[in-house]
Amino acid sequence: MIRFALFDYIPQRFLYRATFEEIDLHRRILDFKDAKPYATRWAAKEIGYALSDMDLSDTYIVCIPACCKRTHDRRYKEFTKMVCEWCGAKNGFDFIHVFGHRQKAHIDHVYELADNADEFIHVDSQLKGKNIIVIDDIVTTGKTATAFIDRMISAGANVKMAFFLAKTKYFKRYNN
Numbered sequence: 001m002i003r004f005a006l007f008d009y010i011p012q013r014f015l016y017r018a019t020f021e022e023i024d025l026h027r028r029i030l031d032f033k034d035a036k037p038y039a040t041r042w043a044a045k046e047i048g049y050a051l052s053d054m055d056l057s058d059t060y061i062v063c064i065p066a067c068c069k070r071t072h073d074r075r076y077k078e079f080t081k082m083v084c085e086w087c088g089a090k091n092g093f094d095f096i097h098v099f100g101h102r103q104k105a106h107i108d109h110v111y112e113l114a115d116n117a118d119e120f121i122h123v124d125s126q127l128k129g130k131n132i133i134v135i136d137d138i139v140t141t142g143k144t145a146t147a148f149i150d151r152m153i154s155a156g157a158n159v160k161m162a163f164f165l166a167k168t169k170y171f172k173r174y175n176n
Contacts, residue, residue, distance in 0.1 A: 001149070002161045006046055009138050009166035017171060029166055033137055035074040043165055044079050047135060048086020051163070056133070059160065060092035064136040064148045065121050068101040075137075083135070092132065095124035121151060128156030133163055140168040 007025055010018050015026060031039035061083050066072040080093040100120050132152055139145055139162075149159050 001159060003139075003142075003145075003164070004161065005139060005164040005167035006050060007166040008169035010169050014169075014171050025166070029137060032079075032165065033075065035071075037078075040075075040079050041082065043137075044082030045086065047163060047165065048083045051083070051087035051089070051133070054087070056087050056089035058090075059131040059133055060090045060095070060127065061087075062092040062096055062127070062132050062134050062152070064134055064145055065096060065098045069098040072096075072098045080135075089133065092127060092130075095127050097122040097124070121148070123152055123155035123157065125155070127152070130157055132157045132159045133161045134159060135163045135165075137165045138168060139164040139166075 007029075008022070009029055010022050010026055012026075015023060018026065028039050028042055032043045061080055063072070063076040063080055066075050077093055080091050083089070084091045098121055134145070134149060134152065136145055145162050145164075149162060152159050
């Protein structure tokens with residue numbers, strides 16, 4: 001399975017080393033996570049355009065669930081629709097059901113989805129045997145993505161690719 005990220009995401013603690021463009025990208029990604037309409041359109045266009053050269057007519061786009069249903073719906077409902085319009089894939093948003101509330105892994109460093117995926121998400125049986133591309137905003141360790149992909153596979157889906165808006169970039173610290 002292919003895993004791909006479009007951009008590098010620089011965490012807050014390293015922004016002092018960032019260029020203007022990297023700071024702008026950081027803000028756009030955080031605005032996307034906050035479901036701001038301009039950032040949703042921007043992210044959908046970037047990912048949709050990147051996928052548009054592929055024949056995805058038999059592929060569903062599914063987003064890795066956010067920490068709760070409300071956040072998942074706000075962040076991904078329109079986004080998934082726009083990505084599918086850009087690249088010609090089928091919208092799999094309605095086939096993933098988020099319930100409960102889990103901690104935000106990037107803040108708490110607790111990977112509840114990785115440990116207990118069945119407690120937070122339900123994958124509709126209509127995705128069984130279907131080709132899937134999973135999308136998420138930022139990948140850092142990959143634990144959440146791997147857990148969700150494993151959950152999709154155990155539900156019978158054929159996950160072809162994991163696509164991320166950005167991957168976390170770290171800087172080496174040198175002792176002088």
